[in-house]
Each structure stands twice: as C-alpha cells, then as structure tokens.
Amino acid sequence: MLQNSAHDTPGRRDVVSFRVAEQDFCIDIGVVREIRGWTPTTVLPHSQDYVKGVVNLRGSVVAVVDLSARLGFGPTEPSARHIIIIVMIGDQTIGLLADVVSDILTIDDTAMRQVPDIASEVARDFISKVVTFDDGRMLRKIDLARVLPELGVELA
Amino acid sequence: MSVRILAVDDSPTMRGLIGAALTPNGFEVHFAEDGIDGLERLAEADPDLVITDINMPRLDGFGVIEGVRKDPAFGSLPVLVLTTESGEDLKARARAAGATGWIVKPFDDQRLVAVINRVLGV
Amino acid sequence: MSGLDELRISFFQECEDLLDSLGDGLREISDGDLGHDMETVHSVFRAVHSIKGGAGAFGLDGLVTFAHLFETVLDQMRCGSMEPTDGVMRTLLRAGDMLSDLVGCARDGREADGDRVTQMLAELDALADGADEDDDTPFEFVPTILSVAPMDDPVSNAGPEASDGPGPDAGIVVYRIDFKPRGALYGTGNEPLALLKALAQLGDLEIQADIAGIVPLTGFDEAEPHLAWGLRLATDATMEEILSVFEFVADLAEIDVDRMPRSDTAHLGPDLDDGISALKAPAQGVSHIKTPEGPLPPGPAAPTAPAEMAAILVDAQGGAETSRAGPAVLALAEESTLGNDPGGQAPQNSRKAKPATETTLAAAPATIRVNLDRVDRLINLIGELVIMEAMLSQAVETAGLASNSDVSNGLDGIKQLASGIQESVMAIRAQPLKPVFQRMHRIIREAADATGKQVRLVTTGDATEVDKTVIERLVDPLTHMIRNSVDHGLEDTATRIAAGKPETGTITLSAAHRSGRVIIEVSDDGGGINREKVREIAEARGLIPPGASLSLSEIDNLLFTPGFSSKEQVSALSGRGIGLDVVRREIQALGGRVTIQSAAGEGTTFTIALPLTLAVLEGMLVEFGGEMMVLPLSAILETLRPSSATIHSIGRTGRVVANRGELIPIIDLAEAFGIARPGDDTERDVLLLVECEAGRRAALAVDIIHDQRQVVIKSLEENYGAIPGISAATILGDGRIALIVDPEEIIVSAAPELPTPPLAANE
Structure with a gap:
C-alpha cells in the first residue's frame, strides 16, 4: 500500500500523479486504496457515459469512472495497459480509469496555485489546483467530489 | 476456596445484579435460569448457598427450596429467597417450604453479602 | 461503573422480552383463548414483577410505582378476586402499553407524560380498589439504588458492625441471650453454629451449650428441641443488630435477648474457648444454663414466633426435617431417619421424577445474544466462499477435468458444505x-x-x-x-x-x-x-x-x-x-x-x-446483447422458445406472444436496458414469462439462457446508486459482475401509462 508517506506533514502533502489524455493529474495519496490493472467491467444500464461500468473489488461492487470521458477528452478505449485507481471518498469506493500512474510526489502547499481562468474548458470544473515544475511539467489536482458519478437516483 | 453461590433467577438483569454484588466480594457465583435449571445445576455448582427468586417459569422458588430439601446431598443447604414481595404470607410459604431466609429486592449489595455471611457463619 | 451500565442495558433488553410476553399474555386472556390458563396469568404477573424488580435496582422510581400498582391489580386476578372482564382487560392492555412507554422513557432518559401516567394510575387504582383497602400504603417496597462497589471499597467489606465506632468501652453492653432452636429450624438450612459465629462477630461471645434437652434415642421426638445455648455477648452493637442475626430463625427458636447489668460484665471472655469446645462436643457440655439472676424476663423486643406460622411449618415439614438436623443432633437423628423418616426415601423418588417433569414442561431452547456485526461478517465471508467455490468450479471445468475425478468430487463436497453453511448462517439472521x-x-x-x-x-x-x-x-x-x-x-x-x-x-x-x-x-x-x-x-x-x-x-x-x-x-x-x-x-x-x-x-x-433474505437469491443466468444478467427465479413462470410460441407484431415495435390463449407483451431486455444488440435477429430470442405482484405478465426476451444458480446479492447502491430495472448485482464464477434484473420494474416501466410510480431515470 501507499500509505506510509509523509502526506500528513503540515504544509506538505503526498500525491499520486497519473496521466489521462496526455496530461498530468494528481490526487491526494490519502484517498487512494489501491491501483490495479484494467479488467473488463460490467456495463451499467442507464448510466452516464463516463461510467465504464462496475468491477469486482474483493467482493464489493465498485463503479469505474472513465476520467478521460469525465474530463471532456472523450471516452477511453481501455486495454490491459490502463489502470484503475481505487479511491475511497467518504463511505463510497470508486475506481478511476487512467492511462498510467507516473509517480508519487511530495508537494509543498505553497506550490499549489489557483487554476487559471480558462472559462470554457470542461476539465476546469474538476480541477481544484495546479502545480508547475521547473522542467515545465504541470500537475492538475483533481477535485474528487466533482468527478464522482452523479448518484442522486433515489428509488428507495 | 471461595464461597460458592447458586443464584436461581429467570431475570438476566437480576442475575447480573446478584453477580455484580457478589463476585467483587469474593464469591463464586453460578447461575440458573429457572427452578428446574436450578435443581439441575445443584450437583455441578455444588454451592454453599442457594439464592432463589420466587416467581419463575417452569418451577418457582418454593419448588426450588423443596427440591433442595429433598436432595440427600444438599438437604441442609441454606436457601435464601430473593423476592420483591416482603409480605408475611410469602415468607411463611417460603419458610414452610424450608427456606433459610429471605432478601427483599431491591437489595443493596452490602446487605446481601452480610446476610450470606451471617447464614454461612463466615 | 461500566458493569452497572451493562446491566442497565441488559435490563432494558430484558424488558423488551418481558413486555412482549406481557402483551401476549394479556391478549390471550382478553381473547378468552382456550389456551389461556392460570399459567398465562402467572406469566403476565411475572413479567410486570420482574420489570418492577429491575427498575427498583436502577432507581427508576416512576417505573417502580407504576409497575407496583399494575402488579397489585394483576395479583388480584392471579388469586381469583378479579375477573378478566372486557373492561378490566381493556384497562390492563392499556396499562401494558403505558408500562412499555415508561420503560422506553426510562431507557432514553425522557420524561414520561405525567398526565397520562396519572390517569392510568387512577384507572388501575380504581381496579385495585375492588380488593382490600389496607393495601393503600403505596408499598413497603423501598427502592434502594444499587451500587456495584469495587473490591477495595472499605464499606463493602465492612461487616454488619455499627458504623460510628464508639470508644473501646464506652458503648459496650453485655447481653444475655437464650437461644433454643426448635426441631423445625434444622429443616430450613439454618445452622445454629453459623448464627453463633455471626454473633461472635458483633463482640465477645461466651457460649454454653445446654444439652439437657437431649434425650435417649428411644424417647427421641424430632419435633422437640434438643439443644439450647446460653450466650453472653459483650458488644457495642444495638439490640436491633443482635436480633437481626436471628432474623430468619425468629419463628424457629425461642430467643431471649436481655441486657445485663453492668456489674455482671466483669468475667467475660475467658470461658469463650470452652464454650466453643462445648459447642463442638455437645455431649460434654454443661447441663444447665447458668442463670446468675434466676429466670430472665423475656426481653421487650424479643421476637417470638407467630403461633400460626410455627404450626404451618410443622405441618408442612412433616417428618422430613430432622434428617437435616444440625451437627449436634445428627448422630442421634440418624437412626430415626433410617427407621421411620419417610423423607429418607423421598430424595430418590424426586430424582427419578425429574425427567418426567421436564418432558411435561416445554423447555424453551437456549439462546444467546450475538452482536449483529459478527453475524454479518460471517455472512459476508460465506458469500465470498460461495463465490470462490463458483470460481473454482469454473477453473475445474476449464481445466477439462473429468466429472468423476477426485477434484470434481471434492469440489462437489465443498459445494454441499458451503450451501449447508450458508443456510445455517442465514437462519441466524432469520427472526420470527x-x-x-x-x-x-x-x-x-x-x-x-x-x-x-x-x-x-x-x-x-x-x-x-x-x-x-x-x-x-x-x-x-x-x-x-x-x-x-x-x-x-x-x-x-x-x-x-x-x-x-x-x-x-x-x-x-x-x-x-x-x-x-x-x-x-x-x-x-x-x-x-x-x-x-x-x-x-x-x-x-x-x-x-x-x-x-x-x-x-x-x-x-x-x-x-x-x-x-x-x-x-x-x-x-x-x-x-x-x-x-x-x-x-x-x-x-x-x-x-x-x-x-x-x-x-x-x-x-x-x-x-x-x-426471504437480503443476501442470496435463486436466479437464472441469462445473456443479451453480450451482457450477463440474473433474473430472480421466483418471478419466472416458464420459458418459451419462439418455435413453440406464436409471436405477433402490434404496431411498429410492439410484439406479443400468444400463450395458452393469452396475449402477453414481449419486452426485449437489451432494448429496455439500452444495450445495443447487433442485428435484429428475433428468431434467436428466448422468452421468459414473468409475472409481477399485481398479476401482470410479460415475456422478457433474451438471447441465451445459461443456467439456474444461487447468487450472492451485492449492493449496487453502496458505491454507486440505484439503477432502474436493476435490483442489485452479483459476482459470477469468473469474478465478473452480473446485474440482477428487477422484473417488476421492467414490466412497470414498459407500460408507463399505468398508474404506478414512474421510474426515476438518470436524467
């Protein structure tokens, strides 16, 4: 597991960075439960197009969100090279489909910047902060709560 | 050897209260859930004293006392009747059945211990 | 005091059971069911009584007061002085409801509705008034709040001594005590020696046994006293404390307690050891009590046994009691026991009689209370086991092992065991x-x-x-x-x-x-x-x-x-x-x-x-549009193949199948779930005839029916949410997830014009 880092040191946090549609994104390591290879999902009828379906995570049914579709880059054609990042938000466990995990980084809070105003971009809704590096790379921090499928289907 | 008590009461609460009163005072308490159960557990528990409720299903406290008195091995065992009724007629019935004495619920644990010690001469 | 808290919790749990049996019993009585007999009345009484007892221990005075009055009324029914008329029973039923409310209030620490309680108390009082008036004193039952004192609390270890210790001599008084047990005392488990020891704990005790009453065996009369003790007790204890030692034997012995003049206290103590030895060997004891001042007048507070109580005792005891005689008379009594005591035979009889008694009394099966989490954990594990077993089966099949191979046989055995375990575990969760x-x-x-x-x-x-x-x-x-x-x-x-x-x-x-x-x-x-x-x-x-x-x-x-x-x-x-x-x-x-x-x-x-359970479902595995789904077997009436059924088109897309003279609408599941299906090869259809609770039928069209199997239900809502037409999911043998179809919703959503709740879709 990826839990042993210093992600709770004040002012600094560990993030998992990954690539989706040729761009770098990251999420706090604290919410990541595990990272696994792509396995075929079971399609959910009437679901949003960015919900790839559900997979069996040791007996639990976990929905997989296609980050590429969610962020507006278009649907992923998943292959064995793709990965699913299992995250836990509140009581809910969910899988995030990404291209590849690139790194685990420690980032200083002061390096986090506001997202520049690029009004029409879909992805902007899901990005809370950005971090730029000396080599010119940019990490986009994903706002997980917004990425989640809109549940709200209240039959019960 | 600690003093062994067999407490016969159909109420789990009351059994718990008896246990809570006696166990910290060094008694070894065995429990039975009604009169029949109580008589059946006599041999196994081999108590120094029996405390029994009166109102119980299957076999009431009077039956327990009579059963104890008729048992060749336990005939002279002290049996205290634990009941919420303090009426003289109940005491008389308990006595007629062979009760050693009675404790009126709700008891306080010190009094319970004192009465047991007195009856056993400890 | 967490021990006490636990007891409190267990008390309220017990109250629930007691209230249930109270309600049952009262209804049985009021319905005049044939099954209702005195035992029902007793059990109702016991229930209220036990609640009162526990409530007293926890200082729940309001509950005690109510239960006491309730119990008083029930007692009148129990002893036959009150008939269970409709009016009476209505009041009692409502009193039962009120008791249940009061228990709830006590548990949650809420205030009870005082007016309603007062009114109910008045009604009960009116019922109770039918009986004797001297019951008007609220009750002689004074709740004492129980405290579970820790071991090292000096108070809990304190004997019955007076708490305010006076100086060594200041309060010392010498009492002369004459204690002459009757024969009946020995039949009650009371032990004179124990009583003497208890007295000795109050102060310095001088004991002299008086064996004048012991007579030769020939003249032995078990009803007569054989041994008496003359005692001197120097103590700072009060008369009440001394008498309390004899609390249980007041009716079984002649007891005189008298305060001696100060002048006689001088020679106390030295004879004590002799006194004990006298007690141990009564035959060598002193013949007469030394009475320095002649006959003692009876002490003012000396308890004397009520005559009628003594009479009851003798009657009820019969001859049985002497065999339980204390040590002093045991040797003498022995022969008498063997010779003519009918009680001598009784023990064997009573032992043998026991099993017969048991069979006539319906023994309630023993139960334990288990934390639900533990059961759920077990159920989850069993679910995993079932899935693993299915996976293993599939692996065995893929490996092409013969069906009679050792592996396959072993797997069959595991399958049976797993389903047995599953059933048993489900039964734990099942409740009436x-x-x-x-x-x-x-x-x-x-x-x-x-x-x-x-x-x-x-x-x-x-x-x-x-x-x-x-x-x-x-x-x-x-x-x-x-x-x-x-x-x-x-x-x-x-x-x-x-x-x-x-x-x-x-x-x-x-x-x-x-x-x-x-x-x-x-x-x-x-x-x-x-x-x-x-x-x-x-x-x-x-x-x-x-x-x-x-x-x-x-x-x-x-x-x-x-x-x-x-x-x-x-x-x-x-x-x-x-x-x-x-x-x-x-x-x-x-x-x-x-x-x-x-x-x-x-x-x-x-x-x-x-x-029946929320955890397992008997289902049919079907496939359509490349997706595997499970249909609950309970909904499926029959399966139809197009060759054996006539399909008609109605309008542009509507299709019906004729079955036994009935035209049943066909619902294409792939279409209903929006799953694209290559081509429109209706001939490949298999129809599953299902019926919903309202009696409406539909034929669900799928591509392939695989098999029938038991599936473990997995919640979709936990991590995702509800999906129209889908009730839950399950995990197949290959580890993939299959959705479980809800035929009812499918039928309902296929005919939206009907007045049933519309499907909440994802829009």
Missing part, C-alpha cells in the same frame, strides 16, 4: 415476525381509540421467519398500513350495523412462506375500496386524465401513486403526510412488492411479498 406483529396490536388499539371504531386484530403465522433487517424495516410500513386499514378500510360502526356486519371490525395480519418469498397480508373486513371516489380524487389531483379507461386493479393501484393522499384526507390517524406511496417505496427498498385487492362490501387486502 412475531415482535413486529405484536407491536401492531398496540397500533390497532390506538387507531381504534382515535377513530372511535371497534377493531380487533387477528394475527396468524407470526412464527414465519424473515431476515432481521427486513423485520426492522417492516415496522413503519406495516404500522402505516394497519392505521390505514382502520381509518380508511373499516366502516364506522353505524355503517357496519346497517350492512349487517358485526360491530367490531376485524383486521387480519398474516404471514406465510410462499415459493421462496415471505407473503404478509393486511386485510380488513370493511367496505372495500370506493373506486369511484379514488378515481375522482386521482382526476382532481391530475394523476390520471379525466375519463381515462382504467381496470379495477389499476384504479386500486392509484392509492400507491405519489400525490394521491393529500392534506384534504388527512385524518387524526393515518394522515401525517405519509401516503401509501411511501409504504410501497419502503417495501420496494427491501426488495419486496405491495399489491392490493379489494372487493366491494367485503374488504381490502394488501399483500406484501418480500425476499
């Missing part, structure tokens, strides 16, 4: 519906009071077992349905009389297992659904277009439509802003269905069909 049904009696009583109608509730099948979660979540919908039945189902008394019906309306609550489901019915013998009025209301609320053509059952189903019930028909009772639509949703959330049948003038029946 009885507690829920019992609660409905109260609901009925309150509903009857609120509406002024006369209602009785008949319950059957309350032993039917259902998953615990289902039981808990059934209470609310059932409560609402029962209220609804009393309020809207039953006519008022005048109407009933006019219709030639009995004044008292009957509501029947029944449960039974039927084809893998639990069926619960709530029916009333009222006037049936007023369909004209229902239609009117539905039209007025815009739920149906005016003049819509609806079948009778479609009209009945309007009752379940959200928005049907409204403020206008809110009554004191079933109003509260909840409609039957909420009931239906609650039942659906449990994987169940509610349906309604009604016959004009005869009544209305609501039927709830629930899955």
Whole structure:
C-alpha cells in the first residue's frame, strides 16, 4: 500500500500523479486504496457515459469512472495497459480509469496555485489546483467530489 | 476456596445484579435460569448457598427450596429467597417450604453479602 | 461503573422480552383463548414483577410505582378476586402499553407524560380498589439504588458492625441471650453454629451449650428441641443488630435477648474457648444454663414466633426435617431417619421424577445474544466462499477435468458444505415476525381509540421467519398500513350495523412462506375500496386524465401513486403526510412488492411479498446483447422458445406472444436496458414469462439462457446508486459482475401509462 508517506506533514502533502489524455493529474495519496490493472467491467444500464461500468473489488461492487470521458477528452478505449485507481471518498469506493500512474510526489502547499481562468474548458470544473515544475511539467489536482458519478437516483 | 453461590433467577438483569454484588466480594457465583435449571445445576455448582427468586417459569422458588430439601446431598443447604414481595404470607410459604431466609429486592449489595455471611457463619 | 451500565442495558433488553410476553399474555386472556390458563396469568404477573424488580435496582422510581400498582391489580386476578372482564382487560392492555412507554422513557432518559401516567394510575387504582383497602400504603417496597462497589471499597467489606465506632468501652453492653432452636429450624438450612459465629462477630461471645434437652434415642421426638445455648455477648452493637442475626430463625427458636447489668460484665471472655469446645462436643457440655439472676424476663423486643406460622411449618415439614438436623443432633437423628423418616426415601423418588417433569414442561431452547456485526461478517465471508467455490468450479471445468475425478468430487463436497453453511448462517439472521406483529396490536388499539371504531386484530403465522433487517424495516410500513386499514378500510360502526356486519371490525395480519418469498397480508373486513371516489380524487389531483379507461386493479393501484393522499384526507390517524406511496417505496427498498385487492362490501387486502433474505437469491443466468444478467427465479413462470410460441407484431415495435390463449407483451431486455444488440435477429430470442405482484405478465426476451444458480446479492447502491430495472448485482464464477434484473420494474416501466410510480431515470 501507499500509505506510509509523509502526506500528513503540515504544509506538505503526498500525491499520486497519473496521466489521462496526455496530461498530468494528481490526487491526494490519502484517498487512494489501491491501483490495479484494467479488467473488463460490467456495463451499467442507464448510466452516464463516463461510467465504464462496475468491477469486482474483493467482493464489493465498485463503479469505474472513465476520467478521460469525465474530463471532456472523450471516452477511453481501455486495454490491459490502463489502470484503475481505487479511491475511497467518504463511505463510497470508486475506481478511476487512467492511462498510467507516473509517480508519487511530495508537494509543498505553497506550490499549489489557483487554476487559471480558462472559462470554457470542461476539465476546469474538476480541477481544484495546479502545480508547475521547473522542467515545465504541470500537475492538475483533481477535485474528487466533482468527478464522482452523479448518484442522486433515489428509488428507495 | 471461595464461597460458592447458586443464584436461581429467570431475570438476566437480576442475575447480573446478584453477580455484580457478589463476585467483587469474593464469591463464586453460578447461575440458573429457572427452578428446574436450578435443581439441575445443584450437583455441578455444588454451592454453599442457594439464592432463589420466587416467581419463575417452569418451577418457582418454593419448588426450588423443596427440591433442595429433598436432595440427600444438599438437604441442609441454606436457601435464601430473593423476592420483591416482603409480605408475611410469602415468607411463611417460603419458610414452610424450608427456606433459610429471605432478601427483599431491591437489595443493596452490602446487605446481601452480610446476610450470606451471617447464614454461612463466615 | 461500566458493569452497572451493562446491566442497565441488559435490563432494558430484558424488558423488551418481558413486555412482549406481557402483551401476549394479556391478549390471550382478553381473547378468552382456550389456551389461556392460570399459567398465562402467572406469566403476565411475572413479567410486570420482574420489570418492577429491575427498575427498583436502577432507581427508576416512576417505573417502580407504576409497575407496583399494575402488579397489585394483576395479583388480584392471579388469586381469583378479579375477573378478566372486557373492561378490566381493556384497562390492563392499556396499562401494558403505558408500562412499555415508561420503560422506553426510562431507557432514553425522557420524561414520561405525567398526565397520562396519572390517569392510568387512577384507572388501575380504581381496579385495585375492588380488593382490600389496607393495601393503600403505596408499598413497603423501598427502592434502594444499587451500587456495584469495587473490591477495595472499605464499606463493602465492612461487616454488619455499627458504623460510628464508639470508644473501646464506652458503648459496650453485655447481653444475655437464650437461644433454643426448635426441631423445625434444622429443616430450613439454618445452622445454629453459623448464627453463633455471626454473633461472635458483633463482640465477645461466651457460649454454653445446654444439652439437657437431649434425650435417649428411644424417647427421641424430632419435633422437640434438643439443644439450647446460653450466650453472653459483650458488644457495642444495638439490640436491633443482635436480633437481626436471628432474623430468619425468629419463628424457629425461642430467643431471649436481655441486657445485663453492668456489674455482671466483669468475667467475660475467658470461658469463650470452652464454650466453643462445648459447642463442638455437645455431649460434654454443661447441663444447665447458668442463670446468675434466676429466670430472665423475656426481653421487650424479643421476637417470638407467630403461633400460626410455627404450626404451618410443622405441618408442612412433616417428618422430613430432622434428617437435616444440625451437627449436634445428627448422630442421634440418624437412626430415626433410617427407621421411620419417610423423607429418607423421598430424595430418590424426586430424582427419578425429574425427567418426567421436564418432558411435561416445554423447555424453551437456549439462546444467546450475538452482536449483529459478527453475524454479518460471517455472512459476508460465506458469500465470498460461495463465490470462490463458483470460481473454482469454473477453473475445474476449464481445466477439462473429468466429472468423476477426485477434484470434481471434492469440489462437489465443498459445494454441499458451503450451501449447508450458508443456510445455517442465514437462519441466524432469520427472526420470527412475531415482535413486529405484536407491536401492531398496540397500533390497532390506538387507531381504534382515535377513530372511535371497534377493531380487533387477528394475527396468524407470526412464527414465519424473515431476515432481521427486513423485520426492522417492516415496522413503519406495516404500522402505516394497519392505521390505514382502520381509518380508511373499516366502516364506522353505524355503517357496519346497517350492512349487517358485526360491530367490531376485524383486521387480519398474516404471514406465510410462499415459493421462496415471505407473503404478509393486511386485510380488513370493511367496505372495500370506493373506486369511484379514488378515481375522482386521482382526476382532481391530475394523476390520471379525466375519463381515462382504467381496470379495477389499476384504479386500486392509484392509492400507491405519489400525490394521491393529500392534506384534504388527512385524518387524526393515518394522515401525517405519509401516503401509501411511501409504504410501497419502503417495501420496494427491501426488495419486496405491495399489491392490493379489494372487493366491494367485503374488504381490502394488501399483500406484501418480500425476499426471504437480503443476501442470496435463486436466479437464472441469462445473456443479451453480450451482457450477463440474473433474473430472480421466483418471478419466472416458464420459458418459451419462439418455435413453440406464436409471436405477433402490434404496431411498429410492439410484439406479443400468444400463450395458452393469452396475449402477453414481449419486452426485449437489451432494448429496455439500452444495450445495443447487433442485428435484429428475433428468431434467436428466448422468452421468459414473468409475472409481477399485481398479476401482470410479460415475456422478457433474451438471447441465451445459461443456467439456474444461487447468487450472492451485492449492493449496487453502496458505491454507486440505484439503477432502474436493476435490483442489485452479483459476482459470477469468473469474478465478473452480473446485474440482477428487477422484473417488476421492467414490466412497470414498459407500460408507463399505468398508474404506478414512474421510474426515476438518470436524467
């Protein structure tokens, strides 16, 4: 597991960075439960197009969100090279489909910047902060709560 | 050897209260859930004293006392009747059945211990 | 004091059981059931009595007061001085409800409704007044709050000494005590030696045994006293404390306690050891009590046994008691025991008689209370086991092992064991519906009071077992349905009389297992659904277009439509802003269905069909559009192949299949779930004929039927949310997830014009 880092040191946090549609994104390591290879999902009828379906995570049914579709880059054609990042938000466990995990980084809070105003971009809704590096790379921090499928289907 | 008590009461609460009163005072308490159960557990528990409720299903406290008195091995065992009724007629019935004495619920644990010690001469 | 807290929790748990048996018993008595006998009255009495006992221990005075009066009334019934008339029973039933409320208040630390309690107490008092008046003293039962003192608390280890210790000499008084046990004392487990030891703990005790009463064996009379003690006790204890030592033997001995003049206290102590030895060897003891001042006058406070009590003792004891004689007379009594004591034979008889007694008394099976989490963990593990087993089977199959190979045989064995374990574990969670049904009696009583109608509730099948979660979540919908039945189902008394019906309306609550489901019915013998009025209301609320053509059952189903019930028909009772639509949703959330049948003038029946368990389902694995899904077997009537069935097209897309003279609409599952299917090869269809609770049928078209299997139900809502037409998911042998189809929703959503709750889609 990826839990042993210093992600709770004040002012600094560990993030998992990954690539989706040729761009770098990251999420706090604290919410990541595990990272696994792509396995075929079971399609959910009437679901949003960015919900790839559900997979069996040791007996639990976990929905997989296609980050590429969610962020507006278009649907992923998943292959064995793709990965699913299992995250836990509140009581809910969910899988995030990404291209590849690139790194685990420690980032200083002061390096986090506001997202520049690029009004029409879909992805902007899901990005809370950005971090730029000396080599010119940019990490986009994903706002997980917004990425989640809109549940709200209240039959019960 | 600690003093062994067999407490016969159909109420789990009351059994718990008896246990809570006696166990910290060094008694070894065995429990039975009604009169029949109580008589059946006599041999196994081999108590120094029996405390029994009166109102119980299957076999009431009077039956327990009579059963104890008729048992060749336990005939002279002290049996205290634990009941919420303090009426003289109940005491008389308990006595007629062979009760050693009675404790009126709700008891306080010190009094319970004192009465047991007195009856056993400890 | 966590020990005490635990006891408190266990007390309230016990109260629930006691209140249940109280309710049961009272109803049995008031129904005049043949089964009701004195034992029922006793058990009712015991229940209230035990609640009172526990409440006293926890200092719940309000509860004690109420229970005491309640118990007093029940005691009168118990000893036959009060008849269980209708009026009496009504009061007692309501007193039972009140007791239940008071227990609830005590548990939650809420204030009870003082006025209602006072009123109920007055009613009970009125009942109690029928009996003797001297019971007017509230009760001689003074609650003492129990404290569980830790071991090292000096107070708890303190003997019965006086607490305020006076100086060594200041309060020392010498008492002369004459203690002459009667024969009966030895039959009660009281031990003179123990009493003497207890006295010795109060101060310095000088003991002299008086064996003058011991007579030669020939003249031995067991009823006579044989041994007496003359005692001197120097103590700072009070007379009361001394007498309290003899508390239990006051009626079994002659006891005189007298305070001696100070001058006689001088020579105390030195003889003490002799006294003890005298006690141990009574035959060598002193013959006469030394009475320095002649006969002692009886002490003013000396307890003397009530004459009649002594008489009872002697009668009841018969000859049996001497065999229990104390050590001093044991040797002498022995021969007498063997010779003529009938009690000598009694023990053997009583031992042998025991098993016979047992068989006549129905022994309740032993139970344990287990934390539900533990059971759930076990159930989850079993679920995993079943899945692993399925995976293993598949692997064995893929490996191409012969079906009679050792591996396959072993796997079969594991399969059987796993299903056995699964059943047993499910049985742990299964609980009888009885507690829920019992609660409905109260609901009925309150509903009857609120509406002024006369209602009785008949319950059957309350032993039917259902998953615990289902039981808990059934209470609310059932409560609402029962209220609804009393309020809207039953006519008022005048109407009933006019219709030639009995004044008292009957509501029947029944449960039974039927084809893998639990069926619960709530029916009333009222006037049936007023369909004209229902239609009117539905039209007025815009739920149906005016003049819509609806079948009778479609009209009945309007009752379940959200928005049907409204403020206008809110009554004191079933109003509260909840409609039957909420009931239906609650039942659906449990994987169940509610349906309604009604016959004009005869009544209305609501039927709830629930899955037996929320964890496992017997299903049919089907495939369509490349997706595997599971259909609950309980919904499938039969499977049809196109070759054996005639399919007709109606309109552009509608298709029906003719089956046994009935035209049944076909629902293409791939289409219903929006799954693209290559081509339109209808000939490949397999049709599954399903029926929903309302009796509507449909033929579900799939591509392939695989097999029938037991599947472990996995929640979708936990991590995702509800999906229309899907009830849950399961995990197949290859580890993939298959969705479980909800045929009811599929049928309903395929005919949206019908007045059933619309599917909440993802839009």
